[in-house]
Amino acid sequence: MTFEEAVGELDEIVQRIDAGEANLETMMEEHTRGQLLVARCKTLLESAEKQIEKMDAKDLS
Amino acid sequence: MTDLFTNAENPAAVPEPPKPITVSEVSKKIDDLLDSRIGQVDVVGQMNSPKLGNHWYFSLTDGDSKIDCAMWASNVSKHKGARGDWVPKQGDQVVVRGRVGHYSKFGKTQLYVEKIKRYGETKGKLQQEYEALLLEFREAGWFDEVHKKQLPEYPGKIAVITSGTSAAMHDVIETTRRRMPSVELVIVNARMQGDGSPDSVANAIAKVDAHASDMGIDAIIVTRGGGGLEELWSFNDRRVVEAAFHCKTPIVVAIGHESDTSIIELVADHRASTPTQAAMVLVPDKEELAQLVSHLETRMRSACVRNIERKVTWCDHVYSKIQLAVAKHVHVCRLIVSSKAEQLAAKRPHTLLQGRQRKLLTTQASFGSACASYITNTSAKLHSLHAKLDAIGPLKVLERGYSLTQDSEGNVVRSASTLKEGEQIRTVLADGEVESEVKCIHE
Numbered sequence: 001m002t003f004e005e006a007v008g009e010l011d012e013i014v015q016r017i018d019a020g021e022a023n024l025e026t027m028m029e030e031h032t033r034g035q036l037l038v039a040r041c042k043t044l045l046e047s048a049e050k051q052i053e054k055m056d057a058k059d060l061s
Numbered sequence: 062m063t064d065l066f067t068n069a070e071n072p073a074a075v076p077e078p079p080k081p082i083t084v085s086e087v088s089k090k091i092d093d094l095l096d097s098r099i100g101q102v103d104v105v106g107q108m109n110s111p112k113l114g115n116h117w118y119f120s121l122t123d124g125d126s127k128i129d130c131a132m133w134a135s136n137v138s139k140h141k142g143a144r145g146d147w148v149p150k151q152g153d154q155v156v157v158r159g160r161v162g163h164y165s166k167f168g169k170t171q172l173y174v175e176k177i178k179r180y181g182e183t184k185g186k187l188q189q190e191y192e193a194l195l196l197e198f199r200e201a202g203w204f205d206e207v208h209k210k211q212l213p214e215y216p217g218k219i220a221v222i223t224s225g226t227s228a229a230m231h232d233v234i235e236t237t238r239r240r241m242p243s244v245e246l247v248i249v250n251a252r253m254q255g256d257g258s259p260d261s262v263a264n265a266i267a268k269v270d271a272h273a274s275d276m277g278i279d280a281i282i283v284t285r286g287g288g289g290l291e292e293l294w295s296f297n298d299r300r301v302v303e304a305a306f307h308c309k310t311p312i313v314v315a316i317g318h319e320s321d322t323s324i325i326e327l328v329a330d331h332r333a334s335t336p337t338q339a340a341m342v343l344v345p346d347k348e349e350l351a352q353l354v355s356h357l358e359t360r361m362r363s364a365c366v367r368n369i370e371r372k373v374t375w376c377d378h379v380y381s382k383i384q385l386a387v388a389k390h391v392h393v394c395r396l397i398v399s400s401k402a403e404q405l406a407a408k409r410p411h412t413l414l415q416g417r418q419r420k421l422l423t424t425q426a427s428f429g430s431a432c433a434s435y436i437t438n439t440s441a442k443l444h445s446l447h448a449k450l451d452a453i454g455p456l457k458v459l460e461r462g463y464s465l466t467q468d469s470e471g472n473v474v475r476s477a478s479t480l481k482e483g484e485q486i487r488t489v490l491a492d493g494e495v496e497s498e499v500k501c502i503h504e
């Protein structure tokens with residue numbers, strides 16, 4: 001899951017919980033999912049430095 | 062004297078070398094040579110990168126060559142006095158008169174300008190080409206906002222088309238590492254100026270765009286450092302502009318320049334002022350994203366707490382309603398029980414008996430009273446009747462000597478024929494009765 005997808009889903013969860021239409025059980029399930037997404041986002045932000053690839057335009061066919 | 066550049070073991074093999082001289086001395090020689098061989102000269106060219114302060118610094122170009130120029134403040138003052146308000150600007154075609162010299166401090170040859178004026182057409186050849194292309198692409202609508210693609214919010218991989226040794230490349234790498242080290246960079250080396258540059262840049266854009274999908278490239282940066290008009294001319298080239306316009310991958314262009322805008326910047330999806338700025342536009346800041354995630358987490362918790370509080374409030378409300386309903390029901394039940402208890406109490410045997418006793422007593426009293434009254438009335442009536450009877454009754458008759466005969470059944474004998482011989486009869490006299498037997502009947 002990309003950072004963009006994780007943040008997008010987290011945002012949707014916040015909006016759904018904020019709307020207050022879900023029952024308590026569903027809300028707690030959403031909250032648990034939200035915590036996982038927060039952890040995923042933090043992991044992605046802290047992920048290691050990527051290698052820099054260098055090439056010449058003519059190497060691309 | 063030792064020859065510094067030949068074999069010291071065989072000094073006789075070469076003629077006596079000249080005496081080494083200093084850099085300043087050679088610079089002076091160059092300056093003297095230029096002055097003696099060229100002297101004063103009139104030069105025609107296009108004004109480029111003018112910096113017009115007290116002294117004027119600029120360069121002249123004809124599209125192929127360039128020479129730096131300096132016009133000292135004293136000459137600038139004379140120019141302003143002679144030519145009024147005219148001030149040369151970027152792209153103007155001018156002719157200058159001056160002396161070519163060697164500026165020893167920077168080791169470069171330049172033209173010391175004494176006079177300057179417009180030459181022929183106001184605009185130089187490059188400027189005319191630039192404006193013609195600008196007009197063509199503008200009329201074709203290539204600069205319109207509708208063609209601008211949205212930049213990716215969280216790019217995972219960015220291709221950087223630049224010179225593989227440029228400071229611009231290092232700026233992009235440094236900025237990306239600082240903001241989001243997890244963003245992958247693909248540095249695509251291309252000629253950013255000089256011969257072959259337009260083809261190199263245009264091909265790089267087209268090829269990276271063609272491979273963007275399979276390479277996972279989310280955006281392209283085309284960048285280089287600053288330069289004069291002729292150095293940046295590749296970015297006004299039709300091939301480069303067309304490649305950028307047709308590029309399906311979002312493209313950010315950062316071409317360092319001092320005045321005019323390169324045409325590629327107008328067709329790019331985003332124009333940045335520097336390589337660093339280009340990286341900042343595309344690469345999100347890790348700290349800002351961390352704050353965003355933290356903010357979302359806080360919002361989620363707050364939303365949960367609010368939601369639970371709403372549900373608790375709702376439960377309290379429902380509980381209050383239930384309590385109220387129960388209390389009301391209990392009250393109604395109590396009223397019913399109370400009413401039934403009263404009804405039951407009214408029907409207890411003792412109460413019933415008391416009621417009936419009261420009724421009996423009343424009835425008895427009424428009956429006694431009625432009986433007494435009846436007896437009284439009847440007695441009075443009887444007495445009256447007795448008196449009347451006495452007045453007309455048989456006793457009075459009997460008292461006068463008559464008698465009354467009754468048969469054996471007590472009937473008054475009114476005819477002798479009703480009697481039978483041997484039948485017992487009774488004769489009632491005024492003062493008593495006589496029992497007799499019929500002996501003989503005479504009719």
